[in-house]
Amino acid sequence: xxxxxxxxxxxxxxxxxxxxxxxxxxKITFDVIFNNRASYDLxxxxxxxxxxxxxxxxxxxxxxxxxxxxxxxxxxxxxTIYRKMxxxxxxxxxxxxxxxxxxxxxxxxxxDGSS
Numbered sequence: 001x002x003x004x005x006x007x008x009x010x011x012x013x014x015x016x017x018x019x020x021x022x023x024x025x026x027k028i029t030f031d032v033i034f035n036n037r038a039s040y041d042l043x044x045x046x047x048x049x050x051x052x053x054x055x056x057x058x059x060x061x062x063x064x065x066x067x068x069x070x071x072x073x074x075x076x077x078x079x080t081i082y083r084k085m086x087x088x089x090x091x092x093x094x095x096x097x098x099x100x101x102x103x104x105x106x107x108x109x110x111x112d113g114s115s
Contacts, residue, residue, distance in 0.1 A: 008108035011048065014039040020101040025087045027066060028097035029080040032104065040075040046109050049077045057103050 012018060016035045023029035032049060034040040047053060051068045055061065060081060067080040088095050 006110050007112075008110050010105070011043065011107040011109055012105045014043060014109060018101050018104050020097050020099070022087055022097040023080050026083055027080050028083055028100050029067075030078065030101060030104070032077045034075040037075060040072075040077075042111065043109055044070050044077065048107050048109050049079075049104075051079070054079055054081075057107070 011032070014034065015032050017031060017033040020028055020030045032043070034043070043049060051062065051065055054065060054068065058064075058081065064082045065079060066082055067078070069078045070076075071078055083092075083097070085092055087097065094100060
């Protein structure tokens with residue numbers, strides 16, 4: 001039995017912006033913004049950035065996600081997570097929350113043969 005290989009493309013090649021930043025002292029927000037509707041729709045349909053996927057990617061329970069939005073007018077997928085500790089606390093490895101997006105860069109998005 002031959003299993004058909006699934007072709008993928010990296011999320012970083014589809015999104016024009018992938019970033020994280022503080023959203024107050026207790027949260028970090030993530031933005032994945034696309035140049036075009038086709039890329040946005042492909043990623044949205046693939047569910048590689050669904051709420052459940054974010055939990056897997058970051059190894060967190062669903063209770064740590066405060067918001068998760070697919071925002072069609074901006075062609076953006078945005079989510080916000082509660083920090084383990086307040087920003088600037090002793091031991092906080094990323095006071096600005098700007099280094100937390102890195103795990104998103106390596107996500108492979110499945111594409112069908114017609115893309």
